[in-house]
Amino acid sequence: MRTPGASLMRKPNRDGVLAAAAKIAEILPETPLLSFERDGATIWCKAESLQPMGAFKLRGAWHRLTDLDAQQRADGVVAFSSGNHAQGVAWSAKRLGMPSTIVMPSDAPRKKLENTRALGAEIILYDRMTEDRAAIGAALAAERGATLVPSFDDAWVIEGQGSAGIEATAQMEARAGGAPDRIVIPCGGGGLSAGIALACPDAEIVIAEPEGWDDMRQSLETGEIVPVGPNPPPTACDALQTTLVSPLTFEVLSGRGATGVAVSEAEVAEAMRFAFDKLRLVVEPGGAAALAAVLAGKVELGERTLVIISGGNVDDARFAAVLSA
Structure with a gap:
């Protein structure tokens, strides 16, 4: 990660x-x-x-992703979000030519899921009430060598x-x-x-x-x-x-x-x-x-x-x- x-x-x-x-x-x-x-x-x-x-949300995502170096951009980003940060990261990653993976709750609004997927992000679903999205995101980022982009703790x-x-x-x-x-x-x-x-x-x-x-x-x-x-x-x-x-x-x-x-x-x-x-x-x-x-x-x-x-x-x-x- x-x-x-x-x-x-x-x-x-x-x-x-x-x-x-x-x-x-x-x-x-x-x-x-x-x-x-x-x-x-x-x-x-x-x-x-x-x-x-x-x-x-694209404001914070753009500021974060544009400050990554060339190798970090090539390795991609992982984020976790109920939908708006997901779309902000996916939008920014697509514009910068970067791969993105987003951990989203299974009960997220359908529009947010569809829009995030349409922006080219890979979506990993989780249960909001029983699973820890931050832990899932951190594990995925570590496994893939990607940069973790939190939704607000950054x-x-x-x-x-x-x-x-x-x-x-x-x-x-x-x-x-x-x-x-x-x-x-x-x-x-x-x-x-x-x-x-x-x-x-x-x-x-x-x-x-x-x-x-x-x-x-x-x-x-x-x-x-x-x-x-x-x-x-x-x-x-x-x-x-x-x-x-x-x-x-x-x-x-x-x-x-x-x-x-x-x-x-x-x-x-x-x-x-x-x-x-x-x-x-x-x-x-x-x-x-x-x-x-x-x-x-x-x-x-x-x-x-x-x-x-x-x-x-x-x-x-x-x-x-x-x-x-």
Whole structure:
């Protein structure tokens, strides 16, 4: 297994976020910044659901994979993901001409499985509730001599995700009269929220998680990493089902004084309907968590509040059911 030695010690930093943003700007247009009015305030939404593979995850994947040397690229990469990181890695690997293998849960949304496979990745399925995806991924990487690319526990991945914050800040300075002062972000392992916290050092950071899966919120409140409890409730937010956050992401967020809120399944579904009706966006459940928190009144609005809509990879039948409810 090839895991760059420096990555075991290196911590993410803002210079890395800026470097990642420059890389992304070379290959992709900015995702749109949309807005709506709420309680007399303008809410700004960064539509990462409109990335080529439907989520922000290609940012971190591109930053990580483009920093691999020629031999590492030839040996390929292994990742584990419920779907969006899988697609981000597969998209980046395909563009760079690299082999990729992705460990995905057997209950991942069909669209995410199909899209990942269509991008040329080999998929290895596992049982989310009984098997350890990280262990499976590490074993595969060791067996194949490949580089393991974690979904959030990696300095390069965190920095890459933070490039969304660099883009959004420039867009809001141009259109909203200044940088965001409060940013609400969906949170699974915390890669996106930690990256944006580095990208936007003057903004208040609020993370949003599904009820029963709000381990980052609890960790931030207690000052130490708290795992998801036994028998967590089912959630439609498959992208946010992380049972233990990373010391890397926790350190960044706790150091910034980030806070967290939990959202219900009903609140997430309402946010998906709102995004479709008012913003004309197809948003997956996990991608709607931050919007759900704002719409439910769980986050106090700032002068310039930014909401990250992180992904739009939802199965057609599930989305139709949400819209018709």
